Amino acid sequence: MMTRSTGAVRHGFVAALEPDYAVPPGETLRERLEELGMTQAELATRTGLTPKHINQVLQGVVPLSGEVAQRLEYAVKVPARLWNRLEADYRTQQVRLAQERAQAEDPEAVPWLASLPVAVLAAEGAIPAHPTDTASRVRQLLEFFGVANIAAWRELWRKPAAAFRQSYAYEALPGALAAWLRMGELAARQESPGSFSSAKVRRLLPELVQLTRRSPGEALAVARRELAAAGVVVVLVPDVPGARAYGATRWLGSFAVIQLSLRGKTEDVLWVTLFHELGHVLLHGRKGLFIEQDDADTPDGQPQVASGADEAITQEREAQQFALDTLFGEKGLARLDQITSTTEALDLADELGIGSAIVASQLQARGVWTHAHGARHRRTLPSLEEMRNPAPAPRPRPSKQERGGGAPRQR
Template sequence: MTKQLYSFDPDYVVPPGETLLETIESLGMSQAELAERTGVTTKHINGIIKGKAAITPRTALQFERVLGVPATFWNNLETNYREKLAELEERKQLESEILWLKQLPLKVLLDRGWMKKGHDNVEQVKEALNFFGCASVEKWKELWQKVLNSPEVAYRKSVAFESEVGAVSAWLRQGELEAQHINSKPFNAATFRKALKEIRLLTKEDPDIFVPRMVELCAEAGVCVVFVPEIPRCRVNGATRWLTPTKALIQLSLRYKTDDHLWFTFFHEAGHILLHGKKGYFLEVADNHNDQEDEANKFAADFLIPHDSYKTFLKGKITKSRVISFANQVGIAPGIIVGRLQHDGYLSYRFFNDLKVRLVWSDDI
């Protein structure tokens, strides 16, 4: 026969005053006598017994003198009581916020191990708040509504915005958490520009080569680069923001899963860092149109493919062999050239896609 152990977590709390009452009754002492011996009012002693008044460290010392029970005992009773009281009050609050879980991509977060699974809905709300680093659902709403309604995020105009907040905020939060594990030096614009030139040459390499190297180069310049798989209904290709005044973050999703999109997104986000100050979030989504997005687009386009070289290339007939030759000439992957030509309308989206490199997450292979 084996013993079955059960955890006991009562949904009620016993004030330390009950123990105090039992103690004085065992000594044959009245509340009035205890008050007289300790120098406090009978009303105050009665308040402690009924749980309306707290046992302070000073009162605990007085009880030790009068009752012969150590002050630490009374202090611990009071501390445990207040903690349990707070837990019960919090649980009641969390019970009223269970519906919030429906706004989150909960299954994705649990399946990917980004969030711990709670043993019930209330515990799941608590685990979700832990993941987001917010004390309450109200604070979560204030934080992420502010972020996603910022002037830089034209995407806030989407008719499905409300249902997307949970997915976008979860994706962004995971990026923040992963960035915490990257040791980066204080941001230096000159170092970052130098890093971008070297990273541009990595576009012809495989992910197992370019990913760790670009993360290392950017960290040396004060920029954390993280790759976070997209979440359904998130629809964000990349994001940029400053975690501190000296530490920036570029977050990439591989949403379109081809090298031309990845590299354009990366250099687009790099443009935001160099051009647009240290305030706000910049999210790259399909319907973003404003001056800063246009400037970041131009930065990425010209950095990857020099403007004059591109104009010269366009004067000739666009063939696959010329695309490959031009890519070798300017030192980048041919898929980037194809993506640019397709975007600018010089090439059908049906042509030369075999020159693009398809990228997948290791878990998808």
């Protein structure tokens, strides 16, 4: 008989093997009778049951009740608790197999599977690579998403994911976005953060700003550690094709989760997205789900805030303004339009104590610099695995302020 893997090991999502058959406790009883050299008729006499009932128990036709289990303990010297457990396992397996058959025969099963990034999830170890038949894939994905059926998935995952399509000109794929969000949720649940404190997070902001000058992998590792102590878990989940997500913020119980995909692949996008998500954490309460995405027509690899006046878009603008205010300060933002040379841009980054790539990206976004000019100062991030496990890097050269020169940072 076959067994089917219902999960994967790499990320610790699910890792169980389930048989594709159900064995009645009567099979174990039959083996025990053979060991004892006892006939069914003798067992019927010893237990006070009819030969017909004994035969039905052996065939799995009738349940092996608690009373029968106790009688079997006396007759064949196997504890009643074992018979009860075998019976419970058998009935559970029967229900599971019946549900799997129904799920595989559901006319919505194949279209549902087609709407999800199955190959990506298998490659990431979120679901097993095999088996790949419809029934197995449906079961694997229901387990991955933590739901009992496709209707429950739509209610819990598709609705929130689909809602974010309405504010953007392109068509994101709700299934891809739901898969990306679920991977982030599962990764976050493996963490043990401290108690959330908005005051602690706010006190961390100056340190986080200074980290933007360091090697991104090393700096992000420090940021994740410090934020976790303040009750904010930051998880890195690879971009899922079709999701087009840079970052997301939500709450899991008592702690906040910031999920980053490293989409855009430059350090300025990483830091602006992180501070944008921190804006949601500090400004917008615990009930919302916030997702930062891009527009298919945007050339610069930057998360976009859609046009409109509804509450969600207003909150996105507030989070983006929080990010820029935190990184630049009011006077720093005003000075961006006065930059006329690369030297002035680098000097401004030094004075503000932020990475030069962040200044370059804002000059590019404002049209002060061309895309080509800005790209020369925006470094590409290492791979996601290197970002998760960075090698130590030397600290950057001191800024003018740290060397004793330049104006102090204005807020």
